[in-house]
Amino acid sequence: MTTTAEAPVLGLLDGRPLPRTGLDRRLAALRTGPRAAALPAPGSGEDRQLARWVAQVLLTEALCEAVAAERGLTVRPGAAPARLDQQAAVELGSITAAAYEGSAAVRAVCAEVTADVEPSAAEVAHYRALTERPPSAALWRLALPDGSTFDAAPDTLPLALSEALRAAPPGAWVSAAGWTATRLATAPDPVRDTDPSAVVRAAARRAAFVRWLDHARATRLTLVPGLEHPGDPAQPDNHHRH
Template sequence: MIGLVGGRPVSRELLDRRVRELRDGPLRAALPAPGSSEDRQMHRWMTQVILTEELCAAEAVALGLAPVEGRPLDRVAAVELGSINAAAYNGSPWVRAVYEHVTASVEVPSGWRPAPPPPAATRFLVRHRMFADSAAAGRATVRDLEPLGAIELGSLPSAIAGELRRQPYGELAGPVQDALGWHVATAEPAPAPRPEAPDLVGPARRRAFAQWLDRLRAEKLELVPGLEHPGDPRQPDNHHKH
């Protein structure tokens, strides 16, 4: 066997079959040489994946859950969940079922919420036109003006910017003259852009599920010598070569 799930032995055949499928598949050239330290680590990693699948399958049955089909995790989500958990999630509908059940009510921790952004400069929807003489400027209407989009009043010539600040929103300001000519304009406050809040629910759910799995493993999993967790510092293949 490769371990015990809630006291129930899990057959070694599950691991042997999974490894055979890998060695017969398209990634066989990238796999470590049989019998090497890296090969033993691969067996340990695969054992953890299988035991996680078996653990979640047992929990799903106990909870009366139905299997859940779904798309594989993207790279960021897989990193957040951890390689073993992500492989089990991608490979087992029972893991996905338990994931949905366990994380259904997870909320984003308050410490994760981003600080409010600094206040943005006030911008206005400005229409403006410059005329060569005061008579033409005096006859101008809103329809004669050209839209400049949402801008800060300080980006306009100071003469017309000052006049706009003194006029009620939407009313014609001017004509006012400067070295460039005669200005007429209107301004209305532009709607403040709504910053997009980052989607933190997914990361919060994945963290909660990983923590839940760690607790469940501690309660219900028993490993056998030689198939410890690949990151266990007590097993002889967990070392770095330089």
């Protein structure tokens, strides 16, 4: 929701105004940083959208700082930023991912509110079924006459070479389709040989944190005109259309 009057504030947390100075500092740092050339022109609609996006990051950080204090969580000041992989960042969403990477309080709250989230055995089995290769697609470890080796799935090789290697015993040299190679062994399949529980657990906890954070934002944060969510269809700079 938004307030009805303009105010030089970032937003309200539990009804308490948060100063806009933090947003001004963050935007100034971006304007003088190494990626300044990629930022939108000052005063443009895209520039105002950037301010809205950064405001949501700062509000998320402020919210989690308050929650961390309320719960007595240990937040190490000056902690180095975290780095999420692409999948984790997409699952969290760009605003939450930026807040998570930059704020130790966000990371501490995430760990606290998702500590009891565990995937079921069925969820782990489903993930394994979706990601593991069938036995017929197990990788082969091949050697070439020059001594080099590489791993390849049989169906990625030239058909004649694949059929010749399949018919020959391991260690036998074959020539087909202009290639000479020998199949040394079946290469280990990292998907098949690794327990996916940790991957599924991490994804489940990210999803749970997003749900928790959406609720906390809705109940504790109040947005102000000009710093609405950048995806809010009611604000004038949202030009996204279907």
